Amino acid sequence: MASITDLFKGPSSSSSSASIKRKFNSHDADRAYKATKYSSSSSPNPKSASLEDAPENDNSDTEAGPALPPTEDLPDDEEGRFFGGGVSRDAAEALDHIDTQDSNDAKGIEYGVEKIDASWLKRTAVSFERKIAKNAELRAKHEGEPAKFMASEAELDVQVKEWSLLSEHGELFPLFVESGAAGQLVGLLGHENTDVAIGAVQILSELLDEDVEVDEEAWEGLAEALLEADLGELVMSNLGRLNEQEEADREGVYHCLAVLGALAGKQEVAERVGTVQVLEWLCDRIRRAEKSVGQNKQMAAEVLQVLLQSSSELRQKLAGEVEGVDLFLQLLALYRKRDPVKDSLEEEWVENIFDALSCVIDEPQGKAAYLEAEGMELTLIMLKEGGFSKSRALRLLDHAVGGADGTAPVCEKLVEAGGLKTLFSLFAKKPSETTTEHLLGIFAGLLRWLPGEGAARIRMLNKFTEKNCEKVVKIVELRKDFARRVSAAEEEIKLERRMMDEEDWPEREAEWLSRRLEGGLFGLQTTDVIIAWLVAEDKASKEVIIDGLGNLADVKASLVEQAAGAEDDEAKDMLSTLIDFLQ
Structure with a gap:
């Protein structure tokens, strides 16, 4: 069952990584040689003569060297000693032995090791x-x-x-x-x-x-x-x-960065490695100006992202003691309209900074720093005018309005800065599934955290009901589509359950949950929360929803399931209240 944290936070970045495994591209021949792994089968090999060492062919017709011997009346030469192979029997056997050992080495056969x-x-x-x-x-x-x-x-x-x-x-x-x-x-x-x-x-x-x-x-x-x-x-x-x-x-x-990255993927280890000194060094390294983003600058961003993804404690340190949120926003501001070079280290570097910032603003300190550094304004500019940055900014906003403490001010700032028009314009089009899920996550966050009866909340509800409730109709259609897909996945799972012993079910639970999520479970659950809020707060929306779905039984069942799996009391109370409105 998907957790309530995942429900309101939105899907995490697919580019995140818990470990790092690139190889350094060395252009120094001597260093590359020294860096080669010591192998049990290593042995010195003579250099092959290059084409540059060969004498140039002057295309002369003159024959050099002694005259060829006569071709007639020669004794039989079974071994080909002179004019065949050019070696004696003993020499040939020695060469055959060497060839055999080279072949064995090529096949990975140990010889004398x-x-x-x-x-x-x-x-x-x-x-x-x-x-x-x-x-x-x-x-x-x-x-x-x-x-x-x-x-x-x-x-x-x-x-x-x-x-x-x-x-x-x-x-x-x-x-x-x-x-x-x-x-x-x-x-x-x-x-x-x-x-x-x-x-x-x-x-x-x-x-x-x-x-x-x-x-x-x-x-x-x-x-x-x-x-x-x-x-x-x-x-x-x-x-x-x-x-x-x-x-x-x-x-x-x-x-050094590879070592830090390898240790950064586990929370306990990451918190021992990720001191303020380490975070500051990584921030300084990603800030350093370069003509083009190099391997180490990109690697520093990747290590930083993995550390922040692994630990809430490190996210709080970066937001408070290191002031990393402001740095991230400064670096990302360069890409509010322009795109990084495609399939380049620069593109990976920007992606990792977006991911790192998304991690940090999950924390209350990160949200506060984000607002203080005018992160909302920059995010909305990217949503309106960005190319590469647009989808990343939407994911960032999904994280910003998720969570608990410190979320209400972010939601109010989004409305105050005119973000509703941009978001609902995106929703009215035919966005991709990923974009749709982020938009649904943002809508659910706004409905949960905008103060009741406040001007910002009224503006939010009006966006759903304008133009004859067309956004509500779209929510209903999305709910139907998600339900069909999840139902298909669940039917497959039921069939598999019947073919297995019940005692083996627990081993497959994680896989089955993954398949339900792939089928659209996250979108279904988020849509049902939005529907419940609309039913509770707007009569016109309630009529459109009941007209489209027939009844609210499935929506209620979905919220009951979510409440059972909720990780904190506040989320359970919120869902329980919404369930009461679906009677």
Whole structure:
């Protein structure tokens, strides 16, 4: 059953993501080589001669070199030693052996390489600890003489990259944590050599990536160990010292953001990672001017959005302590009439800022900041004149009039700013289903939160009844359409229930709810709430509704179902009152 929160809030952004998994596009050949995963089958390969190295063909008819030998009276050469293959039998066998091994490597067949298992991890952990200690000792002993400790640094860097193999063996994560190597890897983020620190954070981003096959408990155990080792503070320390004008450092910033993004998807973890310092850095990064939006600027917006989506606490921090709502509105104001480049990082960046703002204005502090920064006025301009921004502004408005505390002032401001004309003009056309659902969510929010008998509420009701109640007629037709679709989905579900044992039903409940929602359950429930308000407050609307539906029994049943699933007493009381008007 859909929750009452979802009912009045409207559907969340489809672009939201709980994790981030892009790869940094490096244009530096040396860095790209160094970033390549250490593989058990890695081996040096000779460079192939390029076409540029070949001598130019001067198209001369003159033959070079000694004359060809005579073709007649030659002894049989079964092996083709001279003029066939050009190699002896032994050499041919050696080449065949090499070809066989190359073929095996291509097929993923291990040759002479130890298995990646618990024994490998223990040996690697011991070796890792020794190399860290050796490098630290040499650095302390020969401070100011890099030549004497650089070799140990190179060995440490290679050892760090070897941990990349662990990303393909999630079952070893608990042992990795138990060995202490996870904490030691985090510690290297504070290494004086930023190349070592960047290598370590890259491995951490690989281990935390959502593509790693690992059970939730093992992943959470790794995340906990990393956070206990001060991962958050060390990531921020690196973000403070890396210079994005340098390719290597720019890549390091990207991997730091990837680590934050991987941890941002779970509320408990997000709230430990998402300090005010982190939120401020991310806001500063998305604000930074660039000729065109780069990977790190886009990544910062995405991480920020995921953090805010995960936690109410972080949304409140951003609205209050960080003043992020005003920043978001300033950045989005650039797109009130113009569109970002299609299918570009810029487009993703703008989308993520819209999503982040939509999350924040779910909170009372966010709503207040939105009004103070003249967010309503900007939103309505986008609805009237925007292209790319129009549908995003509508979703934003749906979030703004949803919720509880602080919603009434937003609704009153919408009416005061002339938003009703724009909204009902959109409704009168043939909007898409997504647009229709957002409009219904906004209407339901206005009917719930506009003060009774106030001028704003009267104006709202008049918009429904003008032109012979044409908007009410449309609401009734939408209700019929949603009901047909939901009924079809429910009939399919009933058939499946009859073919299953009742004890197996609970396992399918989430799937069945999803199918009902896809069939239009959200739209049906929202429409029924609007119908109930209109029946309760306007006689003309009530007559049109009864004339169109025949009776209000189905609407009443819908509200009873919603009241049973309501998450708070205030919502239950509101629905119960509306049910009384449907008798």
